[in-house]
Amino acid sequence: MSTFLTYTILGLVLGSVYSIAASGLVLTYNTSGIFNFAHGAQAMFGTFLYWHVTERWGWPVWLALIVVVGLAGPAMGAALHAVIMRGLRGTADVTKIIVTVAVLLGTVYLAQWIWNPDEAHTVGMFFGAGAKITVGGVVVRYHEIVCLAAAVAIAAGLRVLFTRSRTGVVMRGSVDDPDLLRRNGHDPERAAMLSWALGSTLAVLAGVLIVPISGGGLDANALTLLVIDAFAAAMFGRLRSIPRTFAGAMVLGLAANYVLAYLPSAGTFTGNLRVSLPMIILFTVLVVLPQDRLRGAAVRTRERYRVPAVRAAAVWAAALVAAVYLYSLLLPESGVTTFALGMTFAIIALSLTVLTGYAGELNLAPLAFGAVATVVAFHFGVEGTGLAARMNIQGVLLAVVAAALVGGLVALPALRLRGLYLALATMAFGEFLSNMVLRDTTEHHLFGTTFTLFPDGSLVVPPLKVGPLDLRDGTTFLMTATVLFALIAVGLAALRNGGYGRRLAAMKDSPAASAMLGQNLVRLKLSVFMISAAIAGLGGVLMSSATGTVAQENFSFTGSLALLMLVVVAGIGYLSGALVGGLMAGVGSAVLVSTFGDLALANEGMATIYTALGHLVLVGTALVGMGVGRNPSGFVHDIIDGYRAMRDAKPVLYGAGALGAVLYVLALTDVIGTWTFALIALCAAMLLPVVGRSYLAERRTRPVPLELAGVDEPYTDELRARLDRELGLTAALEKGGARVTA
Incomplete structure (x- = not known):
């Protein structure tokens, strides 16, 4: 009985913190229509700030709470709305999600820049760990009592705010009908800003309360994901009901602690299940709860994409293969390997183009399907040992089929979900896979066979060998990955221009109209999910092979979010957007960060500056994602339009081609470095449309013969x-x- 009471009280305390965090999510979603994926990052940043003023500056707890929770928290939320969120009206769900994801990543990178992750940061309980009382033989600390009281007070206060106050009605009206709200003399943006300020305050309060309960240690990634567990509680109330959200949070907290109390402690299963439980509950709640009806009309957004013809896609694919080969001649062996890794990420990004760009369905965990394929390929496709180990083609094909089947299994219960709910379901699957499968290092016995899914927490994935084709050679690997990308891209272009692609586009524009015209939406969703998962699986196996040794971190939730963000920034409706986004995710930021890290080690006097530049690259990448709301079609759209307008500026194009050829010859003969060539070529490609427009404008002012x-x-x-x-x-x-x- 004592054990039951102890874990019940601990579960209620944990549930109370989940309730505070989830209430902030419900508040912002009800008043702005934006689900804030950065909620956990806001909690994390506020908690680090609380640690800084209490531990480093020695402020008393009461003053730190006033400044951090009462001032910094609301200021953070109000600034986010004023600078970023208010510009997201009229954008698709994926754009709204990506902007908040960019805020999440940027906040994590900024926290790691300010507070060294290698140093220990510990937050203590209010009144100290010795301040406690005994209830029924169970020790309850004052900090835990504060958590319970704050959760009940906040739930009651928000309930009154939404149902009994004029301010709450105005807040809800700001997302339901902002135009009607303006006609009644209210400012919907001011109401939304107030809700974001309150939501951020609750996030920071939840972070400050939960860290001492979870052990006291501060880690940017861990704390962000810990607060994200509150998403499950928010979905209990379908992002609308504060009482149901409170009840869901309590169920979540109690279930997590009862797992620790009553399941066997031997092995890693119980610990992994406890970590995965919020995501399991989230997926279950999403599937079980009733969903909204199909939309009766298309929702007009600001995203615009042009579909390439199959012949044009084939021409550009051939040009890509030729360009990659020519550029590979300039690179050292390490550079070729890094470039090959980027191309594998580009293949994974193609799975997002067909699923989200063409069909309008969301997947926040593309790397999870790559992880499934990697595990299958490792166990069924590796021949030999040590340096002689190779991956066979049968293992790769089996891995792709397995990824497609898992994609279908995940999509099957989620077929009735759309938009945000579907995104959360895929996120739950990705986190479950990461915590339950990729952490499984114990031996299993099945049908007389002993196996371990992730032996020693990592997998050594050798390169593929098919007859004379051996991908151990870096250039061969790079060209194989490039050819596969080109073939898949041309295939997707053909798919999009065919009848199946037009059905996908119709489903994306209006599911109700598509169903009314006789389309089988269940079959359509299931098939496109399986196609997307198969492509992600192929890219995942190649990515693992290019890396050599992979662990759970290679398929992390934040890695999937970063890839999705960069593809959306580039243009998720374009095949070229997948190429650019994948290369940025797999090569761009990693190369720059490692370069600045090497410069910092080589130049001690400039180490601080180079280290800061490395952090700035990561934060800058997130800042680009935050600005996607102003250009939801992606910057590839602007580049393509710029080059399309240059059809009449042929002298400029011929001059640029001649300049590129001269620069390439200079780089090939080592007159200039590869970095110099790449930077000049990139700058020229970006500035060429500007030069072309200037040329055309000047030409129009001259008299025509x-x-x-x-x-x-x-x-x-x-x-x-x-x-x-x-x-x-x-x-x-x-x-x-x-x-x-x-």
Whole structure:
């Protein structure tokens, strides 16, 4: 009985903190229509700030709470709304999700920059760990009593705010009908800003309360994910009901502690299950709870994508293969290996293009399907040992099929979900896989066979060998990954231009209209999920092989979010967006950060500056993601439009091609370095549309030669008048008119 009471009280305390965090989520979603994936990161940053003022500056707890929870928390939320969130009206669900994901990643990177993750940061309980009372033989600390009282007070206060106050009605109206709210003399943006300020305050309070309960140690990634567990509690109330959210939080906290109390402690299963339990509950709640009806009309958003013709896609695919080969001749062996890793990420990114860009379905865990394929390929496709180990083609094919089947199994119960709910379901699957499967290092006995899913917490994945094709050679690996990307991209272009692709586009625009026209949405969703998972699985096996040794961190939830963010920033509806986003995720930031790290080690006097530049690269990447709301179609869209307008600026294109050829020859002969060539070529490619527009503008101001009048530009009244003057027709007409008058 004592054990039951102890774990019950601990569960209620944990549930109370989940309730505070989840209430902040419900508050912001009800008043802005944006689900804040950065809620956990806000809690983490506020908690680090609380540690800083109490431990480093020696402030008393009461003053730190006033400054951090009462001032910094609301200021953080209000600033987020004013600078970023208010610009997300009229954007698709994926854009809203990606912006908050970018805030999450940027906040984590900023916290790791300010507070060294290698140093210990510990937050103590209010009143100290010795301040406690005994209830029924169970010790209850004052800090835990504060958690319970704060959760009950906040739940009751928010209930009254939403149902009994004018301010609460205005808050809810700011997302339901902002135009009607304006006609009644209220400012919906001010109401939304107030809700974001309150939501951020609750997030920071939850972070300050939960860290001492969970052990007191501060870690940016761990604390962010810990507060994300409150998503399950928020979904109990379907992001609307505060009482149901409170009840769900209590169920979540009690279940987590009862698992520790009554399940066997031997092995890793119980600990992994406790960590995974919130995501299991989240997925179950999403599937069981009733969903909204299909939309009766399409929701018009600001995203615009152009679909390439199959022939054009094939031409550009061939050009990509040629360009990658020529560039590989300039790279050292290490550079070729890194480039190959980036191409494997680009293949995984193609899974997001077909699923989200074409079909409008969301997947927040693409790397999870790569993890499934990697585990299957490792156990069924590796031949030999040590340096002689190779991956066979049968293992790769089996891994792709397994990833597709798992994608179908995940999609099957989630077929009735859409938008945000579907995104949360895939996130729950990714976290469950990461915590339960990729942490499983124990031996299992099945049908007389002994195996371990993740022996020693890592997998050594050798390169593929098919006949004479051996991917141990870096250049061969790079070109194979590039050719596979090109083939899949052309296949997706053909799919999108066919009848199946048009059905996907119709489902994305209006599920209700698509169903009314006789489309089987269940079959359509299931098939596109399986196609996407198969592509992600292939890319995951190649990525693992390029890395050599992979662990749980290689398939982390934050890694999936970073990849998705960069693909959306580039343009998730474009095949070229998948290429650029994948390369940025697999190569871009990692190369720059490692370069600045090497420079810091080599130059002690400049170490601080180079280290800061490395952190700035990561934070800057997140800042780019935060700005996607202003350009939801991605920057590839702008680049393509810029080059499309240069069809009449052929001299500029020919000049750029000649410059590129000269630079390549100089780099090939070691006159200039590879980095110099890459930077000049990148800058030239970005500035070329600007130069082309200047050339066309100057050309339009020049008089067109008479022999080209009406050829290079259409006839206008000004052009006709000029032709009349040059040919003397105006004078003849005037004389003829004078004679007629006489």
